[in-house]
Amino acid sequence: MLRVGLTGGIGCGKSRVGDLFASLGVPVLDADTINRELQAPGHDLYAAIIDHFGPGVLDARGHLDRGALRSRIFTDPGERQALEALVHPAVEAAIEERLARLPDRPAYALIVVPLLFEAGWEQRFDHVIVVDCDPFEQVERVSRRDGRSPAEVEAIIEAQMNREERRLRADSTIHNTGKTTDAELAQQVADCDARLRQQATTGSRRVENPPQNT
Numbered sequence: 001m002l003r004v005g006l007t008g009g010i011g012c013g014k015s016r017v018g019d020l021f022a023s024l025g026v027p028v029l030d031a032d033t034i035n036r037e038l039q040a041p042g043h044d045l046y047a048a049i050i051d052h053f054g055p056g057v058l059d060a061r062g063h064l065d066r067g068a069l070r071s072r073i074f075t076d077p078g079e080r081q082a083l084e085a086l087v088h089p090a091v092e093a094a095i096e097e098r099l100a101r102l103p104d105r106p107a108y109a110l111i112v113v114p115l116l117f118e119a120g121w122e123q124r125f126d127h128v129i130v131v132d133c134d135p136f137e138q139v140e141r142v143s144r145r146d147g148r149s150p151a152e153v154e155a156i157i158e159a160q161m162n163r164e165e166r167r168l169r170a171d172s173t174i175h176n177t178g179k180t181t182d183a184e185l186a187q188q189v190a191d192c193d194a195r196l197r198q199q200a201t202t203g204s205r206r207v208e209n210p211p212q213n214t
């Protein structure tokens with residue numbers, strides 16, 4: 001079974017693309033969702049984070065206050081590394097555990113990891129797909145979806161890997177610009193699915209990145 005990573009900048013359409021793969025019967029895991037689950041009270045990761053950061057990162061209900069945690073790591077790279085050293089192995093182990101529990105042996109599983117390149121996770125995957133769109137569309141979509149200010153979304157985009165580098169590192173790119181229709185997006189996903197099934201049978205580590213029409 002191949003491990004295929006799906007990444008892309010904030011609001012580029014990873015969830016939308018992940019849903020299309022799932023509709024083809026592909027098992028889809030989401031690293032962010034798993035991370036949130038593991039940070040809920042009762043989990044080892046929750047306990048380890050409190051152990052390191054102290055009770056100041058808890059809200060009134062005893063849940064981890066993600067905003068408080070974010071501000072602790074925002075200005076302190078050492079604390080960011082400390083958090084990542086706790087989170088990454090826990091999420092990775094949970095992903096492996098879930099992959100091992102998949103009922104049938106699928107050709108491949110898709111794992112959505114928003115900060116895949118930033119976390120240095122690309123070697124963990126047999127193939128990495130990037131969902132790509134224009135930064136102005138990211139700002140527009142995320143402001144509309146989350147009610148964040150455009151400046152706030154721009155700051156998040158700025159802190160992530162830039163679009164060009166992400167595209168250069170990808171094995172496949174799925175274009176989800178403002179002009180991409182649902183049918184076109186579904187077609188790109190179907191084409192990518194066919195290439196991945198072929199890669200799974202040939203066993204080659206990577207298939208050629210096909211020419212992209214931007």
Ligand code: ATP
Pocket residue numbers: 008009010011012013014015016017114141142145176177178179180
């Ligand atoms: P995040 O990084 O925040 O998790 P994401 O990459 O998973 O986001 P989605 O949630 O799939 O992105 O899409 C972001 C928003 O943009 C959603 O509200 C979605 O409905 C909308 N959207 C996605 N693709 C398009 C498109 N081609 N045209 C218009 N809106 C779109």
